[in-house]
Structures are given as structure tokens and as C-alpha cells.
Amino acid sequence: MTDLIGIPIQALSGQLLLGLINGSFYAMLSLGLAIIFGLLHIINFTHGAQYTMGAFAAWMGMTFFGINYWWALILAPISVGLIGVAMERLMLLRIRDIAPLYGLLLTFGLALVIQGLLRHYFGASGLRYPIPPLLSSGSNLGFMFLPHYRAWVLFISLVVCFTTWLIIERTRIGATLRAAQENPGLVEAFGINVPRLVTVTYGAGVGLAAFAGVLAAPIYSVQPQMGADLLIVVFAVVVIGGMGSILGSIVTGLGLGLVEGLTKVLYPEASSVVIFVIMILVLMVKPEGLFGRTS
Amino acid sequence: MADTTLANAVGGLEQDDKSLHRAIFMGLALLLIAAPYAFYPVFVMKVLCFALFASAFNLLFGYAGLLSFGHAAFFGFASYVAAYTAKYWGITPELAIILGTGSGAILGLIFGLIAIRRQGIYFAMITLALAQMVYFFSIQRPDFTNGEDGIQAVPRGHLFGVIDLSNDMTLYWTVVVIFFAGMLLMHRFVHSPFGQVLQAIRDNENRAISLGYRVQRYKLIAFVVSATVAALAGATKAIIFQVATLVDVHWSMSGEPILMALVGGVGTIFGPLVGAAVITTLQNYLISAGSWVTVIQGLIFIVCVLTFRAGIVGTIANRIRRGL
Numbered sequence: 001m002t003d004l005i006g007i008p009i010q011a012l013s014g015q016l017l018l019g020l021i022n023g024s025f026y027a028m029l030s031l032g033l034a035i036i037f038g039l040l041h042i043i044n045f046t047h048g049a050q051y052t053m054g055a056f057a058a059w060m061g062m063t064f065f066g067i068n069y070w071w072a073l074i075l076a077p078i079s080v081g082l083i084g085v086a087m088e089r090l091m092l093l094r095i096r097d098i099a100p101l102y103g104l105l106l107t108f109g110l111a112l113v114i115q116g117l118l119r120h121y122f123g124a125s126g127l128r129y130p131i132p133p134l135l136s137s138g139s140n141l142g143f144m145f146l147p148h149y150r151a152w153v154l155f156i157s158l159v160v161c162f163t164t165w166l167i168i169e170r171t172r173i174g175a176t177l178r179a180a181q182e183n184p185g186l187v188e189a190f191g192i193n194v195p196r197l198v199t200v201t202y203g204a205g206v207g208l209a210a211f212a213g214v215l216a217a218p219i220y221s222v223q224p225q226m227g228a229d230l231l232i233v234v235f236a237v238v239v240i241g242g243m244g245s246i247l248g249s250i251v252t253g254l255g256l257g258l259v260e261g262l263t264k265v266l267y268p269e270a271s272s273v274v275i276f277v278i279m280i281l282v283l284m285v286k287p288e289g290l291f292g293r294t295s
Numbered sequence: 296m297a298d299t300t301l302a303n304a305v306g307g308l309e310q311d312d313k314s315l316h317r318a319i320f321m322g323l324a325l326l327l328i329a330a331p332y333a334f335y336p337v338f339v340m341k342v343l344c345f346a347l348f349a350s351a352f353n354l355l356f357g358y359a360g361l362l363s364f365g366h367a368a369f370f371g372f373a374s375y376v377a378a379y380t381a382k383y384w385g386i387t388p389e390l391a392i393i394l395g396t397g398s399g400a401i402l403g404l405i406f407g408l409i410a411i412r413r414q415g416i417y418f419a420m421i422t423l424a425l426a427q428m429v430y431f432f433s434i435q436r437p438d439f440t441n442g443e444d445g446i447q448a449v450p451r452g453h454l455f456g457v458i459d460l461s462n463d464m465t466l467y468w469t470v471v472v473i474f475f476a477g478m479l480l481m482h483r484f485v486h487s488p489f490g491q492v493l494q495a496i497r498d499n500e501n502r503a504i505s506l507g508y509r510v511q512r513y514k515l516i517a518f519v520v521s522a523t524v525a526a527l528a529g530a531t532k533a534i535i536f537q538v539a540t541l542v543d544v545h546w547s548m549s550g551e552p553i554l555m556a557l558v559g560g561v562g563t564i565f566g567p568l569v570g571a572a573v574i575t576t577l578q579n580y581l582i583s584a585g586s587w588v589t590v591i592q593g594l595i596f597i598v599c600v601l602t603f604r605a606g607i608v609g610t611i612a613n614r615i616r617r618g619l
Contacts, residue, residue, distance in 0.1 A: 043419070091597065091601060094601055098604075100415060101356075101362045101419065102604070104362065104419055105553065105557065105596060105599075105600050106596065106600040106601065108550065108553075108593075108596060109592075109593045109594070109595070109597040109599075109600065112550070112590070112592055112593030112596065113589075113590050113593035113594060113597070114593075115589060115593075116587065116589030116590035116591075116592075116593060117590055119585075119586040119589070120585065120586035232423055232424060232427050232546060235423055235424055236420070236424040236427075238420065239417060239421055239424065272431045272435075273431050273432075276424050276427060276428045276431075277428075279421070279424055280425075283412050283413070283421065284409070284412075287413055288413075
């Protein structure tokens with residue numbers, strides 16, 4: 001059996017895998033957005049730029065300091081997350097009490113600055129980041145060829161997503177976090193430093209974006225615009241999922257990646273818009289999103 | 296909280312304000328008569344187009360509290376339609392502009408119906424995503440848009456079939472008339488009972504609903520009007536510069552009117568105009584600076600949001616305690 005409803009199995013499974021990988025990026029980024037949104041009530045428009053920074057941090061680490069992929073996977077999210085902490089302390093903190101839309105505009109401005117700087121220093125064309133030697137080969141599964149790096153990306157992003165979910169839903173820190181979302185004043189009264197919690201959460205959300213950026217570096221070319229283009233798709237994913245729940249982000253992200261991959265096989269012309277079309281359909285039927293809460 | 300920060304509400308148009316606004320419009324008219332002798336007319340026309348575009352965005356954000364991040368769709372699509380019809384159908388420029396504007400209005404109606412189902416940041420994200428569909432459409436239909444090349448060498452044509460617009464000055468007066476009509480229309484719209492209801496919805500949507508206003512309908516009409524004016528700006532721009540490209544539909548173009556409105560003053564009639572003049576001039580001077588333009592625009596965004604939310608005109612309005 002080499003084809004299914006007229007489509008070669010090889011092509012189909014290849015595209016589905018690619019779709020799942022894209023989906024895992026959607027999941028990680030919408031997860032980060034949801035965490036930040038929950039506590040700060042702003043849409044972090046800088047998220048895409050922070051993802052890009054993660055990829056660039058990995059590239060710079062390799063080029064200037066000889067830091068390998070595995071170390072980059074740890075160091076890049078930490079350093080980008082720290083830059084995020086600084087942004088939160090210096091800027092986002094000042095607009096906490098005004099309309100959330102201004103948070104979006106501020107983070108949009110930040111994204112422009114970061115993109116502009118990266119383009120100035122590194123140019124608009126893509127930089128190459130090699131796949132780590134350990135994962136550079138692949139295996140033949142019979143029905144498809146599986147590049148090891150792709151399998152790794154899928155595996156580790158699922159682990160990261162699931163761990164984040166566990167931390168937020170099943171630990172004491174997570175409980176505090178959820179409580180602070182519901183009623184910051186009350187949590188403060190229990191002696192918890194909510195502003196610090198907000199700062200740490202923002203840093204963690206940014207770190208998550210940067211982590212995704214490092215994972216993406218060997219697959220996509222590292223260039224200043226990479227996060228901006230992805231972020232708009234993630235926004236659509238967020239609208240579809242509803243950003244109500246952490247699990248919702250993960251499921252919606254992966255699911256939409258798969259749908260996109262499937263569309264690439266069945267009707268390639270529509271693959272770049274299929275998520276937006278789904279967004280419209282969902283909005284018609286369930287404006288609050290698939291996993292969203294009403295009100 | 297939105298009531299105080301979103302904008303300095305113009306409120307009802309008091310008698311004092313009315314005469315002030317009339318004086319400003321007169322001053323503006325005089326300025327526009329003098330402008331082409333002091334500046335390069337094509338540059339002034341560019342400012343006027345972007346002023347119209349920024350005012351259209353501001354109509355939604357400043358007066359209805361709806362932050363659209365997808366206005367490039369109307370601007371860019373109308374610019375394609377005007378350029379295409381003027382070049383390949385050979386119709387007169389005023390018809391091309393009308394067709395462009397009309398297509399933007401229809402697009403606005405479709406987008407509006409979908410987008411107004413959600414509020415706040417969701418609204419912003421939805422408009423952005425919808426606009427991105429128009430961008431992808433423009434890439435994938437090179438038979439209409441010429442893809443990366445864009446529609447070039449669009450004829451300026453003869454206004455009403457008689458007045459030759461290839462002369463910069465003739466075109467300038469035409470653009471001034473379009474601009475003035477657009478601005479007056481918007482001024483009228485904002486200060487009508489309809490505009491008052493819109494501001495009430497911005498300040499307290501639930502109260503407006505409980506007073507019996509059909510909030511969704513008001514928002515939709517405001518959205519369509521805003522899209523139409525943005526489309527008018529885009530279509531006019533295509534005729535002035537004789538070109539329509541992917542740049543005009545790209546989402547970064549949606550950031551331009553936001554920046555202009557923010558710099559000039561969100562929720563003021565004259566703010567977007569001042570913002571457009573400032574930003575366009577800046578871009579003109581920085582044209583050789585490459586990526587730094589993006590960096591500087593980003594910094595202006597940050598500074599405006601952090602310390603200068605009222606914008607230039609908004610600050611003046613607060614100082615003189617008048618609605619501008």
C-alpha cells in the first residue's frame with residue numbers, strides 16, 4: 001500500500017509530521033501567550049520577536065562563543081527570559097493600570113525595535129544553524145523517512161508543554177499563580193509578592209518563546225522576520241482555542257498544525273489561509289473559542 | 296478605566312468648540328493652499344493620504360474603543376482595485392477611486408461582521424488575522440496583483456475624462472478636495488448623535504446596552520465607515536504614486552496609522568493629521584537609514600504609550616480644555 005485516496009503515503013505522513021511540528025510551535029507560543037495574558041492581561045506582541053531572539057541567541061552563541069546546541073537550549077531561554085524580566089520591570093510595570101490595549105501597542109513597539117536591530121546587525125537573509133550531530137541522521141520507518149531532529153523537536157515540545165501544564169495545574173506554585181489571576185488582592189493579603197510573581201511569570205513565558213526559537217533554528221532559517229510571521233498565525237490559533245485554558249492552547253496548537261499539514265497535501269493553495277478560515281468558522285459558531293470561557 | 300485613558304473624549308460639540316473647529320478647518324484650508332509652494336506637492340499628497348488613513352483608524356479606536364490591527368487590508372486592497380481598474384480597464388481616475396473605495400467598504404462589512412463578535416485584544420487579533428488573509432490572497436493571485444512586482448505604471452488619467460491629472464498641481468487640488476471631504480465627513484460623523492452613542496459604547500458598553508442601544512449595529516456601521524475611508528486613502532494613493540504593491544497590504548502597514556494616531560492624539564479629530572505629518576516627514580528624512588526606521592518607529596511607539604498617551608493634539612486639547 002503506497003497511497004491512500006490517491007495520495008502517496010510517503011508524502012502524506014511527511015506533511016503530517018511537518019504539520020505536527022509546526023503545531024508544536026503554535027502550542028508552545030500560544031501557551032506562553034496564555035500564561036502572560038493570564039497574569040498581566042496584555043497580549044504580548046513581542047512574543048514573536050522573543051522567539052526570534054531565542055533563535056538568534058543560539059546562533060550567536062555558536063558563532064561567537066562556540067556554544068553547542070544543547071547548551072543553547074538551556075542558556076538562550078534563560079538569557080532571553082532575563083531580558084524579558086528587564087522589559088517587564090522597566091516598561092510593562094508602568095502601564096499595568098491602563099487599558100490592556102496599550103499593552104499590546106507597547107509590546108508591538110518593542111517588537112519593532114528588536115526586529116529592526118536584528119535586521120540592522122544581521123541582515124534580512126537567513127542564517128544557517130546546523131542540526132546537532134547527534135540528531136543529524138534519520139530512520140526509515142517503512143512508510144516514511146523520519147529525520148531524527150524532527151522527532152526530537154516533537155518529543156521535547158510535547159514534554160515542555162505537558163510539564164508547563166503540570167506545573168500550572170498540579171503544583172502549589174501553579175495554584176498560587178491561578179489564584180493570583182483570579183484575585184491578586186487576596187493573594188497579596190496571604191503574604192505573596194504578586195508583582196514579583198508577575199515578573200517571574202513574564203520571564204518564564206518569554207523563556208518558553210525563546211526555547212521554541214532555539215528548537216526552530218535548525219529547521220527554519222534564522223532571520224529577523226521569522227517570529228513576526230509566525231505570531232500572526234499563533235494569534236489566529238489563540239482566537240480559535242480561546243486562550244481560556246492551558247490544555248486548550250496545547251490541543252488547539254497541535255490540532256491546527258495537523259490540519260495545516262493535511263491541507264498542504266490535499267489542497268496546497270489553501271494551506272497558508274486554512275487556519276484563518278477555521279478562525280472565521282469558529283467565530284461564527286462559538287465566538288469565545290473552542291476552549292474559551294464565556295464573558 | 297477605559298473612560299479616562301482611551302482618549303480625551305470630545306463629548307458633545309459645544310458652541311465654543313464648533314467655532315474653534317471651523318477656524319481650524321479654515322486654517323487648514325489656507326495651509327493646504329500654501330503648502331505646494333513650500334513643499335514638494337507629491338510629498339504633501341502622501342501626508343494627506345496617510346492623514347486620511349490614520350483618521351479612519353482613529354475613528355474606530357479613538358471613538359469606538361476598537362483597536363483594529365488590520366486596516367492595511369482595506370488600504371491595500373482598495374489600492375489594488377483602483378490601480379487595476381485604472382490600468383487594465385482604462386477607466387477614469389475618479390471611477391477607479393470609487394471602485395477601490397467601494398471594494399474596501401464591502402471588505403469592511405465582511406470583516407466587521409466577523410470581528411465585532413469579540414472585544415478588546417481579541418478584536419485586534421482577529422482583524423490582524425483577517426487582514427493576513429487578504430495579504431495571502433494578494434500573493435497567490437498574481438493575475439490580479441502582479442505578485443512581488445505589484446501593479447506599476449498606473450495611469451493617472453483624466454479626471455471626469457477631461458482634466459489631465461499627470462500634472463502634479465492639478466492632481467494636488469483633486470487630492471485636497473478628496474482629503475477635505477473625508478475629514479469633514481468624519482468630523483460630522485463623530486459629532487453626530489451616532490458618534491455620541493459610539494463614544495458611550497466605548498466608555499461603558501454594558502450601560503449602552505442597558506439603555507437599549509443596539510451596540511453591535513453601531514460598532515458594525517463604525518467599522519464599515521472606517522474601512523471605507525481607509526480604502527479611499529488607499530485608492531487615492533494608488534493614483535498619486537501610480538503603483539500598488541504588497542507593501543500596502545502587509546500587516547506592518549496596519550501599524551502605520553496606529554503610530555500616527557498615537558503620536559497625534561487618539562480620540563481627537565486633528566490628531567491623526569498632525570501624526571501623519573510628523574511620521575511621514577520623519578520617514579522621508581530617514582529613508583537612507585534602512586532598518587533604523589523600524590527601530591525609531593518602535594521607540595516612538597514605546598515613548599508614546601509610556602509617557603505621551605494623549606499625543607500632540609491631545610496634550611494641547613487638555614491644556615486649553617477644548618475638544619480637538
